Amino acid sequence: MADKEILPKSSYEQFIESESIPIMRGYSIDDLRTLPLEPWKRKGGKGAYINLEGTSEINDAYVCEIPRVEVSTYSDICLRS
Numbered sequence: 001m002a003d004k005e006i007l008p009k010s011s012y013e014q015f016i017e018s019e020s021i022p023i024m025r026g027y028s029i030d031d032l033r034t035l036p037l038e039p040w041k042r043k044g045g046k047g048a049y050i051n052l053e054g055t056s057e058i059n060d061a062y063v064c065e066i067p068r069v070e071v072s073t074y075s076d077i078c079l080r081s
Contacts (some may be wrong), residue, residue: 016060022048035063 009017016023016038021038029035029050037046052059 015047016049016051019047019049022044024048025051025053027053031062037063037065040064 019040019042021040022036024035025070035048035050037048039045040047043066045064047062047064050061050063
């Protein structure tokens with residue numbers, strides 16, 4: 001059996017790897033609530049990418065846990081001004 005040909009990474013693959021959060025690959029995810037999440041600087045919380053096999057990167061998703069913030073929202077600030 002011949003070795004698998006290694007293809008160069010797509011710009012999308014390079015991008016999601018540069019985010020430094022877990023990338024969960026497989027045919028399914030048993031429980032989204034148990035995914036390992038890591039700090040995600042761009043989103044300001046913790047997150048993980050989901051890359052389902054057989055979807056050719058057109059059906060990816062992510063889980064993002066956004067922390068509660070005690071600061072007023074932008075609309076609250078505008079209304080109080």
